[in-house]
Amino acid sequence: MELFEAIYSRRSIRKYQDRSVSSETINRILGAAMMAPSAGDDRPWHFIVVEGSEAVGSIQSALPHAEMAKGAPLAIVVCADTQVEKFPNNWMLDCAAATENLLLAAHGLGLGAVWVAIYSFDDFVAGARKHFSIPDTVEPLALVVLGYPAESVANEDRFDASRVHKGKWGS
Numbered sequence: 219m220e221l222f223e224a225i226y227s228r229r230s231i232r233k234y235q236d237r238s239v240s241s242e243t244i245n246r247i248l249g250a251a252m253m254a255p256s257a258g259d260d261r262p263w264h265f266i267v268v269e270g271s272e273a274v275g276s277i278q279s280a281l282p283h284a285e286m287a288k289g290a291p292l293a294i295v296v297c298a299d300t301q302v303e304k305f306p307n308n309w310m311l312d313c314a315a316a317t318e319n320l321l322l323a324a325h326g327l328g329l330g331a332v333w334v335a336i337y338s339f340d341d342f343v344a345g346a347r348k349h350f351s352i353p354d355t356v357e358p359l360a361l362v363v364l365g366y367p368a369e370s371v372a373n374e375d376r377f378d379a380s381r382v383h384k385g386k387w388g389s
């Protein structure tokens with residue numbers, strides 16, 4: 219898929235076909251996530267890959283708002299190893315960039331995906347930490363639920379000239 223087509227047609231997909239995703243496809247998506255920029259090139263990201271509808275569905279016991287995980291074939295938790303950070307508190311920026319790459323790569327390969335919040339909600343962070351045995355030195359940022367889409371969401375053009383300032387704020 220062409221880059222601009224991918225950016226403009228990506229939407230959050232929350233319904234998935236009962237079809238597994240190959241390891242090759244998962245690795246291509248993770249490779250794209252790891253191509254993201256990061257502060258000081260510290261690449262703090264780690265990815266917990268959860269495969270199979272039973273394991274993915276069980277995530278809802280820890281993250282009740284992740285209703286779409288029920289029946290989904292794949293989920294990926296994007297985490298950061300804060301010990302490798304070169305600049306304090308940049309891990310969420312690095313991992314957000316990786317998550318967007320992940321979403322776009324999934325879309326480009328014909329999958330649908332949605333970013334489900336973990337950061338910055340204390341109860342979601344605690345739930346994810348317990349469910350996935352995440353150590354204290356690692357921070358979970360987001361759960362991405364994926365699969366081949368069973369719904370289509372219309373494209374939108376969100377360009378808004380009022381959000382663009384020329385030279386200084388307000389002009």
Ligand SMILES: Cc1cc2nc3c(=O)[nH]c(=O)nc-3n(C[C@H](O)[C@H](O)[C@H](O)COP(=O)(O)O)c2cc1C
Nearest residue numbers: 228229230231232283284286332333334335336371
């Ligand atoms: C930081 C962040 C947290 C999000 N958390 C959730 C979530 O918990 N549940 C959910 O269904 N979607 C979540 N989303 C997806 C947004 O609802 C979605 O991106 C937004 O409505 C725009 O729609 P689009 O992704 O189709 O462009 C989240 C997105 C971001 C960036």
